[in-house]
Amino acid sequence: MAEEVAVSDSMAVERTLAGDRDAYRVLVERHSRSVYRMAYRMMGNAHDAEEVVQESFLRGYQKLKQFAGNSNFGTWVYRIAANYAIDRIRQRNADEAKRETRSKPTEDSLEVDPLSQVRDMSPSPERLAGSAQLAERMKSALAELSPAERTAIVMRHWDGCGIEEIAAVLKSNPNATKNTVFRAVQKLRRSLAPYLEGNEARAMGTEG
Amino acid sequence: MTHRTEEELIGYRDGEPKERAAIAAHLKECVECREELVRIEAVFGALDAMPIPDPGEDYGERVWQRVAPRLGEKKARWWEALIVPQRLVALGGVAALVILAFVAGRMTRVPVTPMDQVDAAKVRERVLVVAVGEHLGRTEMVLMELENAPAQKGEKTINFSETQRRAEDLVEENRLYRQTALKEGDRAMASTLDELERVLLDIANSPNELTPAAFESIRKRIEEQGLLFKVRVVKQGLDERKTNPEAKPAENQAKGTERKKV
Numbered sequence: 390m391a392e393e394v395a396v397s398d399s400m401a402v403e404r405t406l407a408g409d410r411d412a413y414r415v416l417v418e419r420h421s422r423s424v425y426r427m428a429y430r431m432m433g434n435a436h437d438a439e440e441v442v443q444e445s446f447l448r449g450y451q452k453l454k455q456f457a458g459n460s461n462f463g464t465w466v467y468r469i470a471a472n473y474a475i476d477r478i479r480q481r482n483a484d485e486a487k488r489e490t491r492s493k494p495t496e497d498s499l500e501v502d503p504l505s506q507v508r509d510m511s512p513s514p515e516r517l518a519g520s521a522q523l524a525e526r527m528k529s530a531l532a533e534l535s536p537a538e539r540t541a542i543v544m545r546h547w548d549g550c551g552i553e554e555i556a557a558v559l560k561s562n563p564n565a566t567k568n569t570v571f572r573a574v575q576k577l578r579r580s581l582a583p584y585l586e587g588n589e590a591r592a593m594g595t596e597g
Numbered sequence: 598m599t600h601r602t603e604e605e606l607i608g609y610r611d612g613e614p615k616e617r618a619a620i621a622a623h624l625k626e627c628v629e630c631r632e633e634l635v636r637i638e639a640v641f642g643a644l645d646a647m648p649i650p651d652p653g654e655d656y657g658e659r660v661w662q663r664v665a666p667r668l669g670e671k672k673a674r675w676w677e678a679l680i681v682p683q684r685l686v687a688l689g690g691v692a693a694l695v696i697l698a699f700v701a702g703r704m705t706r707v708p709v710t711p712m713d714q715v716d717a718a719k720v721r722e723r724v725l726v727v728a729v730g731e732h733l734g735r736t737e738m739v740l741m742e743l744e745n746a747p748a749q750k751g752e753k754t755i756n757f758s759e760t761q762r763r764a765e766d767l768v769e770e771n772r773l774y775r776q777t778a779l780k781e782g783d784r785a786m787a788s789t790l791d792e793l794e795r796v797l798l799d800i801a802n803s804p805n806e807l808t809p810a811a812f813e814s815i816r817k818r819i820e821e822q823g824l825l826f827k828v829r830v831v832k833q834g835l836d837e838r839k840t841n842p843e844a845k846p847a848e849n850q851a852k853g854t855e856r857k858k859v
Contacts, residue, residue: 407809408755410668417664418657425656429649439652439660446664527647545611546644567608574607578640585639 398462406453413453417446420463424470430543431474433528441477445470467548471540471558478536523584530580537561538573545570598623601630606637723839725781729774729790730835733828736767736793739800740825743816754806764800771797785834789827796824 398419404412421442428441449456449466456465531539537559544550544558556566578585601609601620609620624631653659739760775790799815807815819825 410665413668414661414665417661421657421660422652425652426649430647435650435652442660443663443667446660447667450664450668523643524647527643542644546641567613570611571604571607574637574640575603577644578637581640581643585643586636 402453402456402462405450413446413450416449416462416466420466421446423463424467427467427543427548428470428474430531430547431471431478431539433532437477437481441470441474445473448473468554468558471544475536475540475558478539482536523581526581526584527577530577533580534573534576537569538576541566541569542573542577598627600627600633603633603637606630606634610634610637610641725774725777726835726838729778729786730832730839732767732770732774733832733835735763736771736797737825737828737832739763739767739797740819740828743800744819744825746812746816754808755812756806757800757812761801761803764797768794768797768801786831789831792822792824793828796822 398416401412401415405416424442424445425438428438428445429435432438432441445466448469449462452469456462531542534542540558541555544555545552552563552566552570555570556563559566559569561569601623605616605620608615609617609624624634742760743757771790771794775787775794778784778787778790796815796819799818803811803815
């Protein structure tokens with residue numbers, strides 16, 4: 390099945406390269422949703438995610454000659470999207486930094502004090518009430534990660550990408566990338582601790 | 598008992614092979630580290646629980662609707678950059694006038710003094726230099742366009758009627774300039790123009806829809822004959838003659854110079 394998909398993708402690539410622009414439509418329609426999922430996790434909102442998806446397929450078309458054909462098109466366009474998304478996040482952060490003087494540390498800063506973050510987010514009964522709040526908090530926690538950390542956790546956790554693959558997007562080496570994944574998890578944990586750990590300790594205590 | 602660090606536990610959860618067995622053994626013994634791992638796991642659980650709005654079944658189609666027109670724009674820009682239609686029309690007009698003046702000059706036979714003859718020859722040469730220079734510039738664009746076109750594979754035919762239309766226009770001009778160059782004794786230019794004429798004729802007379810193989814064959818010929826390079830050499834010689842009318846024609850320069858990759 391997977392092979393069948395790979396074959397028809399590569400045929401569509403070949404036809405596109407031969408000048409049949411409509412052949413690219415097959416690729417766009419087939420892979421848009423998975424690219425969107427990643428883009429949404431990276432960007433945190435639908436509008437930016439859609440922009441990332443469109444731009445990624447446009448870039449994919451322009452660079453199609455470079456597509457070696459030794460990996461599948463889905464992986465390839467995913468990587469283009471991850472690269473574009475990380476650039477967009479950096480750009481967005483820079484724009485925001487210009488617009489406002491922020492009291493909290495920038496997302497690129499690695500010197501975030503987890504304790505002060507925890508104190509800032511002391512849980513109230515309302516905030517603990519439902520998963521909607523947790524989801525919101527998760528969005529903010531992701532937004533507080535550096536672009537590299539965010540990319541690393543999205544690619545690693547949700548999309549199961551290999552460390553090498555993530556390192557390629559981050560233009561880093563595997564060891565540094567492992568550290569980035571670790572830092573991302575650690576920061577998310579600090580951000581979400583007020584929401585998670587009280588509940589978890591109670592819920593999971595019986596298993597210990 | 599020494600507890601495992603958060604980094605080790607996150608690594609373990611992530612599938613890190615380093616010290617895997619030792620950490621697993623420790624987790625069996627240590628309740629605190631097990632609880633710590635549960636708390637770490639909760640972070641991943643929360644990540645999984647984060648909802649993603651469904652963009653809809655027709656999302657792919659909508660993306661295509663947005664992307665497709667932009668692919669078209671890109672393609673158009675690529676052609677436009679090479680063709681620049683308004684500029685070509687303007688150049689064509691100038692070239693037509695120059696040709697007309699030149700031909701009229703050749704055909705008009707009025708008694709002239711030897712001095713007039715020298716001046717007329719100079720003027721004629723100057724007109725030729727400018728007109729041929731422009732003609733070569735346009736030819737160069739067509740050749741560059743073909744030579745730099747992306748390599749084509751597969752069976753899908755390529756429509757290059759736009760390039761052909763321009764090649765057709767150039768063939769007529771080229772013939773006139775080649776004959777003139779022969780009469781003027783400029784053999785290097787005549788020879789280059791002769792080679793150009795054959796390729797331009799090939800392009801003009803090909804079917805509108807070419808197979809990638811036929812397209813490649815034309816392109817290969819341009820490359821193998823070093824036409825682009827020869828055109829540039831002759832053009833450079835003309836440019837020098839434009840600024841310094843006493844300079845010698847680029848006699849055999851193209852032939853004598855080893856072809857470089859252009």
